[in-house]
Each structure stands twice: as C-alpha cells, then as structure tokens.
Amino acid sequence: MYDLIIIGAGPAGVAAGIYAVRQQLSILVISKDIGGQVAKKAVDIENYPGFEKISGPDLVELYKKQIKANELEVITNEEVVSVEVKGEREKVKGNFLVKTKSGKMYESIAVINTSGAESKLINVPGEEEFSGKGVSYCSLCDGPVFKNKIVAVVGGGNNGFESALFLSNYVPKIYILEYNDKVNADAENQELVAKNPNIEIITNAQVARIEGKVFVNAIVYKDRVSGEEKKLNVAGVFVEIGYSPATSFLNGLVELNEKQEVIFNPETLETKTPGLFSAGDCNVSRYKQIVMASGEGAKAALSAYNYIKKNK
Numbered sequence: 036m037y038d039l040i041i042i043g044a045g046p047a048g049v050a051a052g053i054y055a056v057r058q059q060l061s062i063l064v065i066s067k068d069i070g071g072q073v074a075k076k077a078v079d080i081e082n083y084p085g086f087e088k089i090s091g092p093d094l095v096e097l098y099k100k101q102i103k104a105n106e107l108e109v110i111t112n113e114e115v116v117s118v119e120v121k122g123e124r125e126k127v128k129g130n131f132l133v134k135t136k137s138g139k140m141y142e143s144i145a146v147i148n149t150s151g152a153e154s155k156l157i158n159v160p161g162e163e164e165f166s167g168k169g170v171s172y173c174s175l176c177d178g179p180v181f182k183n184k185i186v187a188v189v190g191g192g193n194n195g196f197e198s199a200l201f202l203s204n205y206v207p208k209i210y211i212l213e214y215n216d217k218v219n220a221d222a223e224n225q226e227l228v229a230k231n232p233n234i235e236i237i238t239n240a241q242v243a244r245i246e247g248k249v250f251v252n253a254i255v256y257k258d259r260v261s262g263e264e265k266k267l268n269v270a271g272v273f274v275e276i277g278y279s280p281a282t283s284f285l286n287g288l289v290e291l292n293e294k295q296e297v298i299f300n301p302e303t304l305e306t307k308t309p310g311l312f313s314a315g316d317c318n319v320s321r322y323k324q325i326v327m328a329s330g331e332g333a334k335a336a337l338s339a340y341n342y343i344k345k346n347k
C-alpha cells in the first residue's frame with residue numbers, strides 16, 4: 036500500500052512527484068513514458084521559465100535526473116487501465132485500487148491523475164513528416180518562430196480562431212481552413228477575427244496534404260464545393276482541431292465535460308471523488324502548457340498530502 040499513486044510522468048506528474056516526495060510520502064508513479072508530450076517536442080521550448088531555450092528531449096533528461104535524485108519509484112512502459120475505490124463506490128473515503136494493463140494491482144490512500152492529452156491529428160500526408168518542421172499543434176509555443184511568414188491554421192473552432200489571433204501578432208497573413216461550410220468559433224472570436232485584415236477564413240476546405248522539402252512550404256486542400264484542389268504557399272501549418280484527453284480509464288470516478296476533460300476543484304485539484312486529484316492537460320483548461328501542468332501537479336501533491344494526513 037502506497038500513500039500516493041501518481042498516474043503519468045509528463046510535466047504534471049513529475050512536478051507532483053517532486054512535491055509529494057518532500058512531504059515524506061510513499062509514492063509510486065505509473066506511466067507509459069517519462070516526459071509525455073514534452074518528449075515529442077523536437078524543436079525548442081522557449082516559454083518555460085528558467086530556460087531561454089531547451090529541447091523537449093533535453094528537458095526530459097532533466098526530469099529523469101531529478102526523479103533519480105529524489106529517489107522516486109517510477110514504473111514506465113505501463114498503462115493504467117482502471118482506478119477503483121475499494122469497497123462500495125458510495126463509500127468514497129475508501130482506498131484506491133489502481134490496475135494496469137499487465138495485470139498488476141496497486142493500492143494507495145490517494146491518487147493524482149496526470150494522464151494528459153494528445154492533440155487530434157488531421158491524418159494527411161506530410162503531417163507526420165513535417166511535424167516540428169512547420170507543422171505545429173501549439174501556436175502559443177511555436178508562433179514566434181514563424182515571425183513574418185505566412186501560415187495556415189486548420190480548424191475553425193475557438194482553438195483555431197484564438198490561434199489565428201495570437202499568430203497575427205507575428206505573421207502578416209493567416210489562412211483559417213475550416214472543413215464545414217460554417218466556422219464554429221463563438222461570436223466574440225468571430226468578431227475579433229472579422230476586424231483583423233490579416234486573417235482569411237476559407238470554409239469547405241478539406242486538407243489533402245502538407246508539402247515541403249526540409250520544412251513546410253505549402254498546404255493543399257480540396258474545395259468541397261467545386262471539388263478543385265487548391266494550394267496555399269505557407270511556411271507553417273497549425274493544427275487546431277482539439278485534444279483527446281486520456282481520461283476514459285477513470286471509470287466514472289470523475290466528472291468530465293463534453294471534451295472528456297476532468298472537472299476539478301480549482302483550489303485543491305480534487306475531483307468529485309475525495310482523495311482522487313487531477314492535474315495538467317487532462318483537466319478542463321483553456322490553455323495547455325508545461326508551466327501550467329507543472330503548477331497544477333505541485334498543487335495537487337500538496338492537496339493530496341493534506342488528504343493523506345487526515346485519512347491515514
């Protein structure tokens with residue numbers, strides 16, 4: 036039996052571990068990998084305080100060093116498939132049973148879920164090849180890199196519109212490509228975009244492929260009305276069609292919004308189940324960034340400590 040099990044070892048999970056270990060708790064971290072989305076970030080991170088520039092893999096190496104220095108017990112290459120409250124669900128003050136894909140079972144007084152999210156892909160030729168070489172899933176992270184270049188944003192929802200508005204601080208021209216005949220962003224975002232002469236919305240646009248040599252130089256889409264293929268010469272493609280939070284294994288222990296993000300108490304990061312905390316990109320939040328995930332992880336660890344102290 037552990038005091039605390041942390042699910043996931045991305046920025047939120049690592050921060051939760053570092054904070055929890057200082058509270059002298061017995062902790063187990065179970066994760067598919069170390070670093071989460073950061074491990075996939077090939078180009079530099081330039082908005083994490085303390086580092087003018089650091090690549091994803093370099094930051095992950097630092098996470099690993101810090102995990103070792105703190106003697107945190109981490110099981111990697113393992114997936115949590117369910118979390119249950121021991122005994123009757125209604126008796127929510129029970130201990131937790133965490134089951135993994137390899138058939139192991141672990142018990143703890145409290146759980147912090149930091150299972151993160153993955154950006155949805157458009158699944159077209161060139162997307163994977165040019166990921167980090169012009170294809171980005173995070174305008175806040177990568178926007179400044181495209182200064183003075185022409186870019187496309189795929190997705191006419193709030194994410195796409197807010198990305199385009201942010202990018203307009205840096206670039207002279209932005210195309211928003213929307214698959215449907217109407218965009219889906221809310222009225223406020225539509226008004227802001229309408230006032231911005233640098234943003235052009237193209238509806239009925241089905242992205243066909245992303246082209247380039249070493250880096251992206253064009254996006255090709257099919258006009259769903261005329262059937263014609265059209266090419267836009269762009270240096271960047273921002274895919275903004277939403278996230279898939281990894282929350283399905285939480286078995287009704289947490290309340291989810293329509294995007295399957297975890298709803299939590301903002302003061303404590305606790306979910307509707309006492310003793311089950313949630314932090315990072317899997318949570319309801321408008322912005323998904325390393326600094327925010329880390330902050331939530333730290334906060335959840337301190338709240339979990341208070342919970343464990345009262346319930347041990």
Ligand SMILES: Cc1cc2nc3c(=O)[nH]c(=O)nc-3n(C[C@H](O)[C@H](O)[C@H](O)COP(=O)(O)OP(=O)(O)OC[C@H]3O[C@@H](n4cnc5c(N)ncnc54)[C@H](O)[C@@H]3O)c2cc1C
Pocket residue numbers: 042043044045046047048065066067068069070071072073075076077079080081082083113114115116149150151152153154172173176177281284314315316317323324325326328
């Ligand atoms: C390409 C790219 C570039 C980015 N660039 C930046 C940037 O420059 N600056 C910035 O601030 N942010 C950036 N971000 C966003 C940032 O990476 C995320 O906000 C951050 O990683 C979220 O941290 P997290 O710990 O909440 O989730 P994640 O990083 O998603 O980590 C989740 C962890 O949980 C594990 N996991 C998931 N499900 C299970 C399960 N069932 N069982 C066990 N383990 C599980 C995963 O393996 C992973 O270790 C970028 C994201 C991407 C994709």
